[in-house]
Amino acid sequence: MSDENDFNCRVFPSAADDVEHAKRVECSKQLMTSSAFRLAYDDKEFVLRDEMRPVRLLLELSKTELTLNDHNINNTVVMFGSARILRPKKAKKRLFHTKQQLEQQPDDPEFKNQYQQAKIRQQQTDYYTQARILAKIITEQSMLGDIPNLYVVTGGGPGIMEAANRGANDANGKSVGLNIVLPEEQQPNPYITSELCFRFHYFAMRKMHFLLRAKALVVFPGGFGTLDELFETLTLVQTKKIKPMPILLFGKEYWQRLLNWNVLVEEGMINEEDLNHFVYVESVEQAWQIIEKHVKGLRKPHKSL
Template structure:
């Protein structure tokens, strides 16, 4: 007699409850596992950054809409962001030092525009740089200049922001829109409330920033304290932005080390 193709326990073996939890995508993507997904998003990037011996970063924000050949001042902003990525990488310690650590590695949101320019500048210097991409309804693809092994993608904005902030030795912000403002004010609020170290924040192109963000009006209205105005410094180009960071205590490495072949 032919064997019954359906064993008596077929229904049990086919049940979703019988799947190994770690292989059950429906379960892992369910609402009860949101905390676990947060943990996984934190742990993956954290583990890789530790493997690459990245102790600290310089975060560069700015508009994804800026183009190297765009209208108005866009080409200048792009060029200065690219120049800053190179300067910071060459002078900040992005190459492995004698202790096998990297400091002030360029970190961006991983996308186009100013983010691309800063990652590109690091690549010009032959240094590693990080791209913290975010999954969006309209697909954001990583730019071609962040180090491939340091190009991440997050689902949760909160976890992406945490990784952008937690190793930052400084924040340099080029002209941008709502996303740039969101990231900037997040860091300013953390600094104002003492929830983050006193890392320097430099805004590039003072005329642009004063036209869209009136700090003095906030002060006059009593919305911020006089000391809060000191949270911000302004610069006009890559070199002056770097000098401002150094003047505020950022360590400068005068002669970059040479990275050995990657063995991690």
């Protein structure tokens, strides 16, 4: 009589089974070292060929997709911002150090510049604190069950990304980090949930996963990378490739100094209503109210036509 395991067993061996079986096959050493004889999916040199790029794109899409599904990560709040914004303690220490250097050599232009940059970094720490608190609130409120389960997602690195993952960790919740391999290696911050810390080669796949489950986007001051992610999202919303969601720009003064949106309207490059795709926020409370209202609205049943 067959037991339950026999009844549920696979008819065909798994790909993993065949990898192990292939290692035990007795044949000449010449064959065993031949690329042609290796299983295609177990042949690193073959998979890394330029012609196999479509397959690697699919792997990067699928690995993250399946893992997030396995962990029931269905609704996210994505938090972008500069990797260069420092923790408050680190910024304070840097400011103190550069001030000492400048006092010792007050006419040195390099020390003057370093001191000015340190003062700017000190001022920017407010954004680190706000990102951390907001991520904690999002995670805590989600765990209470009054809103759909929301998980914080970041680019996985330092700065604002670290602050957001840290806030979720403060609430004893999970958060996601989507790291990318860069020439100057981006180190994952230590606050990402380990089983949800991913690594990408392709920016395109990484940016797709930022938005696939997003219910809101929170953008803190940042540089090229932050702007790239912001403008891609705005373009997708404008062209109706994705559903509208709250796009919150933290720090109105920074964004208005950086981007003259009205020029785009005046020159006819965008419509005036396109400016409604985003909103400025100045506080954690304001940001959370907008996010909460939006996600609660998603739960309301649609009226029958």
